[in-house]
Amino acid sequence: MSETLVEFDDVLTRYEPLIGLETHVELGTESKMFCGCSTTFGAEPNTQTCPVCLGLPGSLPVANAAAIESTIRIGLALGCRIASWSRFARKNYFYPDIPKGFQTSQYDEPLCVDGHLDVEVDGRTHRVEIERVHLEEDTGKNLHVGGATGRIHGADHSLVDFNRAGIPLVEIVTRPVPGTGAKAPEVARAYVTELREIIQTLGASDVRMEQGSLRCDVNTSLAPVGSLEWGTRTETKNVNSLRSVERAVRYEMRRQAAVLDAGGRVVQETRHFHEDTGSTSPGRSKEEATDYRYFPEPDLVPLAPDAEWVEKLAAGLPELPAARRARLQEEWGLSGTEMTWLVNAGALGLVEQTVAAGASPAEARKWWLGELARRANDAGVDLPELAVTPAQVAELAALVGEGTINDKLARQALDGVLAGEGDPRAVVAARGLAVMGESDELVAAVDAAIAGAPDVVEKVRGGKVQALGALVGAVMKTTRGKADAATVRRMLEERVLSS
Amino acid sequence: MSTEPTPDRGAPALGRQDIAHLARLARLAVTDEELDRFAGQLGAVLDAVAQVQRADAGDVVPTTHAVPLTNVLRTDVVTPSLPRDVVLAGAPAADEDRFRVPRILGEEE
Numbered sequence A: 001m002s003e004t005l006v007e008f009d010d011v012l013t014r015y016e017p018l019i020g021l022e023t024h025v026e027l028g029t030e031s032k033m034f035c036g037c038s039t040t041f042g043a044e045p046n047t048q049t050c051p052v053c054l055g056l057p058g059s060l061p062v063a064n065a066a067a068i069e070s071t072i073r074i075g076l077a078l079g080c081r082i083a084s085w086s087r088f089a090r091k092n093y094f095y096p097d098i099p100k101g102f103q104t105s106q107y108d109e110p111l112c113v114d115g116h117l118d119v120e121v122d123g124r125t126h127r128v129e130i131e132r133v134h135l136e137e138d139t140g141k142n143l144h145v146g147g148a149t150g151r152i153h154g155a156d157h158s159l160v161d162f163n164r165a166g167i168p169l170v171e172i173v174t175r176p177v178p179g180t181g182a183k184a185p186e187v188a189r190a191y192v193t194e195l196r197e198i199i200q201t202l203g204a205s206d207v208r209m210e211q212g213s214l215r216c217d218v219n220t221s222l223a224p225v226g227s228l229e230w231g232t233r234t235e236t237k238n239v240n241s242l243r244s245v246e247r248a249v250r251y252e253m254r255r256q257a258a259v260l261d262a263g264g265r266v267v268q269e270t271r272h273f274h275e276d277t278g279s280t281s282p283g284r285s286k287e288e289a290t291d292y293r294y295f296p297e298p299d300l301v302p303l304a305p306d307a308e309w310v311e312k313l314a315a316g317l318p319e320l321p322a323a324r325r326a327r328l329q330e331e332w333g334l335s336g337t338e339m340t341w342l343v344n345a346g347a348l349g350l351v352e353q354t355v356a357a358g359a360s361p362a363e364a365r366k367w368w369l370g371e372l373a374r375r376a377n378d379a380g381v382d383l384p385e386l387a388v389t390p391a392q393v394a395e396l397a398a399l400v401g402e403g404t405i406n407d408k409l410a411r412q413a414l415d416g417v418l419a420g421e422g423d424p425r426a427v428v429a430a431r432g433l434a435v436m437g438e439s440d441e442l443v444a445a446v447d448a449a450i451a452g453a454p455d456v457v458e459k460v461r462g463g464k465v466q467a468l469g470a471l472v473g474a475v476m477k478t479t480r481g482k483a484d485a486a487t488v489r490r491m492l493e494e495r496v497l498s499s
Numbered sequence B: 001m002s003t004e005p006t007p008d009r010g011a012p013a014l015g016r017q018d019i020a021h022l023a024r025l026a027r028l029a030v031t032d033e034e035l036d037r038f039a040g041q042l043g044a045v046l047d048a049v050a051q052v053q054r055a056d057a058g059d060v061v062p063t064t065h066a067v068p069l070t071n072v073l074r075t076d077v078v079t080p081s082l083p084r085d086v087v088l089a090g091a092p093a094a095d096e097d098r099f100r101v102p103r104i105l106g107e108e109e
Helices: A009-016 A065-077 A182-203 A242-259 A307-315 A321-330 A338-344 A349-358 A361-369 A371-379 A388-401 A407-418 A426-432 A440-452 A454-461 A465-478 A487-497 B018-026 B032-054 B084-089
Strands: A014-027 A089-094 A104-107 A110-120 A124-135 A140-147 A157-161 A168-174 A214-224 A233-237 A270-274 A280-281 B098-102
Touching: A009 A242, A009 A388, A014 A242, A065 A110, A065 A124, A065 A168, A065 A182, A065 A242, A089 A140, A104 A124, A110 A182, A110 A242, A124 A182, A182 A214, A182 A242, A182 A321, A233 A242, A242 A270, A242 A280, A280 A426, A280 B032, A321 A338, A321 A361, A338 A349, A338 A361, A361 A371, A361 A388, A371 A407, A388 A407, A388 A426, A407 A426, A440 A465, A440 A487, A454 A465, A454 A487, A454 B098, A465 A487, A487 B018, B032 B098
Parallel strands: A233 A270
Antiparallel strands: A014 A168, A014 A214, A089 A104, A110 A124, A124 A168, A140 A157, A157 B098, A214 A233, A270 A280
């Protein structure tokens, strides 16, 4: 299925995009939202259920205090106002993955409202306003049988696992973000990236998109440039990576522009993102499902977080990512661009830990953005996946700093570390990588170089001191790089020039 | 969906289309004859409830819950779940340790 698309740059000449994001985050609590069932990921199907999360008659839910606190902390980190009065509501609809016939959610009385998150794209800060942060429960998981590749379309029947049903789920909803123009896809991605980092810093969730503990719905609409009215939006689901967030917005902008160019009307609908093609297709029709008949959940009493509780949670917040970046940039004396490189390379935490282990910021940066980035690139992995710890990198830097090894030997020592031969110091000892002192072996190598190149010696004595480089090279070659070049040069000068 | 005029909401009368909509949301198959009957019956229920609106409740604080409690919470501790065979014994059909449900999307979807 291929659709007419307008070239991205072309879209911007006629239309103004408006994006909005709804992000669902599974909280990392031990037990579920309203019952004591475990939340462990990957357990055998239907082994983590009870009368409450199965919606059996007579069961009564009780809210998980840790989930409430995590939600308030997320709200505080996003600059939200924490409601002094908040209630759960029933969102009624039928679908096999909700056993109760309704999802316990929040409607008009969410826990947190009116926050914001600033994200930077290409040196410009975009403020993303947060409309609300509310708490609900996750659904079960459907396995579709009998259709093509597990899709719901054409399936004969479905199999349901309720282990996930009832796991606390926080939904973070932005207001529409205007004025992003050509940067709309990048702003959307930057927002989810920053949100993910904040929630990770809070320790509220493991925020793993590939495991579904962070899920994102991306709303996109277009309006003609200069129009005072917003266009009709689509809601794209199944966006399972940061890269997909960007691609989904880009695709919807190009597709909607083609529809509008042809004089058509964008249909308000849920669309499904396809990772393989980067395209979207119509999903479940929303028209008949919009009547959720929300009403306050009678089985749960209201939440009334008092000021003292909220202040205590606020006081316990860790340093947030933006503040941490600003502090490290200042401490390390980096420019904004240098800092961006570090962050984009995913090396900020690694460099910080390497510095904490004793390396200078400059050394730590040189290693992670240079040699280690090259190794990671060659191996096709991300920096944190390399089999070397920040402490080991600091040790390598220290070995170079104290003159035990030079840069070339350090790279060999790194080979050993990556091959699992132990810490750098142990690798240096085992592989005999230490720089040679003024040993008999080195003296012999220096004498041999002088004896082997009388023409060069003549030149040097005749005033062409730079010719000495050839002799240094010869000695380094004989010693297989283990000699210290400065020491070798000094020894050569002593012998050639003073005789 | 039909386009017959919406009944006057001042009097809580229910039309056939309201009943058809509710029935669809509740996954109930309702015949034409039942649409008329239920519209009348549900209308009577709404009339009865509408009497409450005649009460002078100007200075009455809305009741949010039957019991005046807030922040009833449990600590985040795992308690035992039900054995799977017990869980699935209550299912109309089960397969591969999961609840088996009929096709979710109809042919027209």
